[in-house]
Amino acid sequence: MQRFGWICFESPLAQEHNPLFSLLKNTTHSLKVQKIESESDDFQVLSINLEWRKGKANPFMSSIRAKLRTKAMSLNIIHDKDGLPKIILTEPTGSSAEVLLYGGQVISWKNERREELLFMSSKAFWKPPKAIRGGIPVCFPQFGNLGSLEQHGFARNRMWSLDNDPSPLPPANNQSSVDLVLKSTEEDLKTSPRGFELRLRICLSAGKLTLIPRVRNVDSKSFSFTFALRNYLSVSDISEVRVEGLETLDYLDNLMRKERFTEQADAITFDGEMDRVYLSTPTKIAIIDHEKKRTFELRKDGMPDSVVWNPWDKKAKAMPDLGDEDYKTMLCVDSAAIETPIILKPFEEWKGRQELSTVSSSYCSGQLDPRQFVMLHMEIKRIKKQTALLYFVVFLSFFAPSFASHGGSGWPGKSANIIPRQQLSGNKKLRLAVPQKSGWFSELVNINRNLQTNATIISGFCIDVFRAAIEEFDYQVDYEFIPFVNATGQCNGTYTELIDQIFFQNYDGAVGDVTITENRSLHVDFTLPYTEVGVGMISGYQVLPFFVSNSMWIFLKPLTTDLLLSSAAFLS
Numbered sequence: 001m002q003r004f005g006w007i008c009f010e011s012p013l014a015q016e017h018n019p020l021f022s023l024l025k026n027t028t029h030s031l032k033v034q035k036i037e038s039e040s041d042d043f044q045v046l047s048i049n050l051e052w053r054k055g056k057a058n059p060f061m062s063s064i065r066a067k068l069r070t071k072a073m074s075l076n077i078i079h080d081k082d083g084l085p086k087i088i089l090t091e092p093t094g095s096s097a098e099v100l101l102y103g104g105q106v107i108s109w110k111n112e113r114r115e116e117l118l119f120m121s122s123k124a125f126w127k128p129p130k131a132i133r134g135g136i137p138v139c140f141p142q143f144g145n146l147g148s149l150e151q152h153g154f155a156r157n158r159m160w161s162l163d164n165d166p167s168p169l170p171p172a173n174n175q176s177s178v179d180l181v182l183k184s185t186e187e188d189l190k191t192s193p194r195g196f197e198l199r200l201r202i203c204l205s206a207g208k209l210t211l212i213p214r215v216r217n218v219d220s221k222s223f224s225f226t227f228a229l230r231n232y233l234s235v236s237d238i239s240e241v242r243v244e245g246l247e248t249l250d251y252l253d254n255l256m257r258k259e260r261f262t263e264q265a266d267a268i269t270f271d272g273e274m275d276r277v278y279l280s281t282p283t284k285i286a287i288i289d290h291e292k293k294r295t296f297e298l299r300k301d302g303m304p305d306s307v308v309w310n311p312w313d314k315k316a317k318a319m320p321d322l323g324d325e326d327y328k329t330m331l332c333v334d335s336a337a338i339e340t341p342i343i344l345k346p347f348e349e350w351k352g353r354q355e356l357s358t359v360s361s362s363y364c365s366g367q368l369d370p371r372q373f374v375m376l377h378m379e380i381k382r383i384k385k386q387t388a389l390l391y392f393v394v395f396l397s398f399f400a401p402s403f404a405s406h407g408g409s410g411w412p413g414k415s416a417n418i419i420p421r422q423q424l425s426g427n428k429k430l431r432l433a434v435p436q437k438s439g440w441f442s443e444l445v446n447i448n449r450n451l452q453t454n455a456t457i458i459s460g461f462c463i464d465v466f467r468a469a470i471e472e473f474d475y476q477v478d479y480e481f482i483p484f485v486n487a488t489g490q491c492n493g494t495y496t497e498l499i500d501q502i503f504f505q506n507y508d509g510a511v512g513d514v515t516i517t518e519n520r521s522l523h524v525d526f527t528l529p530y531t532e533v534g535v536g537m538i539s540g541y542q543v544l545p546f547f548v549s550n551s552m553w554i555f556l557k558p559l560t561t562d563l564l565l566s567s568a569a570f571l572s
């Protein structure tokens with residue numbers, strides 16, 4: 001059992017009423033444990049020889065009994081049913097993680113409600129030297145087949161040890177973190193001819209699992225490696241999952257001979273096998289599980305790439321350690337350093353970091369996820385300005401069907417640039433981009449191609465509102481709707497790119513459910529959201545048709561008692 005602790009003296013020598021105490025206070029001392037007298041889960045009682053020194057005077061020797069108190073519960077290494085040693089990490093809110101010495105692999109991470117957050121294959125092999133399919137395997141010193149070593153390197157099928165000297169990290173001295181180490185063997189020096197030390201700190205805290213990998217070159221020659229923490233995330237149904245943060249990035253497609261492409265989708269969704277190495281990814285990626293109403297947030301540092309992998313049905317069937325249906329409930333989103341291998345000079349060290357946490361699904365990349373909310377509307381004629389502003393901002397950042405047009409900056413309704421009459425009338429025909437929806441909220445904008453007549457029909461709530469608004473003008477406005485689609489009929493980029501196209505004057509405006517964000521409104525003007533002046537509110541998603549609630553009072557739920565009372569006061 002590993003012990004960490006500090007010493008509280010039982011010897012009367014160390015007590016303040018002892019005349020020797022003041023004498024000893026400013027001494028230095030060295031200490032040698034003679035024997036462990038007794039031991040319990042929380043304490044060890046030790047016989048200690050102490051040598052006290054003060055200046056140049058002769059040392060003062062003392063033999064005392066000391067009680068060593070473990071600062072927190074000790075790390076427990078237990079053997080699981082397959083005989084593999086594992087460490088269980090726990091923390092006060094009740095979440096837990098299990099870490100195998102084999103592979104240095106996290107194999108379980110449960111939240112405070114004891115729900116498993118990591119995927120583990122129903123047919124995983126639990127026998128070395130096979131890798132274990134699930135949890136968080138460490139791919140080192142090679143990712144995939146990018147080298148002469150076995151697939152994903154050997155770290156995931158080696159027995160690691162507890163690292164008792166994790167310097168320069170402060171010692172992990174509680175039961176919610178563990179330091180592991182894997183050192184190169186003689187054998188490794190033959191196949192991958194460099195000496196290394198791979199360390200991994202795994203820390204569990206409320207709602208968060210942090211992994212800090214470090215690699216030290218202990219050789220006299222440079223050492224180069226690729227690396228990945230492969231996160232097998234547990235998801236409800238892969239078809240309901242969306243990954244945000246990788247849009248517009250370049251990726252190497254492992255299913256297309258590692259060819260380089262640029263991501264076109266607004267967010268990554270899954271309807272078939274995927275095996276991509278996204279390059280130079282942001283430090284934060286969101287994996288949104290709509291069905292479970294859970295969002296994983298992956299934050300990383302020192303690992304610029306991210307692999308997104310799901311084998312889908314055919315490959316799953318061909319994999320002996322993956323259940324035929326398992327692909328539906330897993331998704332790998334890795335923190336990785338692949339495109340540019342890490343090169344360490346002799347005795348240099350590399351350090352990475354990844355934090356996995358879960359947040360409520362209402363959150364995605366800083367905006368609310370429209371699929372999880374129903375927007376309600378309540379008219380309040382007079383309300384404190386501040387409160388109104390607060391709700392207004394919530395409303396805007398949620399979802400604001402809008403017309404965007406170029407030429408100004410500022411929040412809706414505050415634009416200094418009112419589109420001049422001559423710009424809207426005259427000879428100019430406004431070119432208005434209409435985004436292609438990928439299945440959601442097609443009630444708002446819908447681009448339909450009639451295959452027989454080849455005509456494109458553009459319809460939906462936003463279009464109707466736009467037409468109605470234009471009819472209100474007392475002069476003629478010519479316009480045409482232009483679908484913002486690519487050659488394959490899909491949306492020709494993200495909504496931000498659509499806004500950019502307006503800014504670059506490739507369109508005169510856009511009509512659609514473009515979310516108003518601060519960033520976008522720096523480039524274009526937005527209309528006010530299509531509501532009467534009032535307060536927009538959000539409430540948890542109901543299993544009811546869009547915009548319909550089963551309770552007329554549900555709109556009261558997001559309001560605090562205070563706000564309700566003050567609203568009532570202002571309304572009366």
Ligand SMILES: O=P(O)(O)OC[C@H]1O[C@H](O)[C@H](O)[C@@H](O)[C@@H]1O
Pocket residue numbers: 131144151152254275307309
């Ligand atoms: O089966 P494993 O060795 O764990 O690898 C799982 C997958 O990892 C990577 O994403 C590779 O590109 C795939 O080709 C491989 O199938």
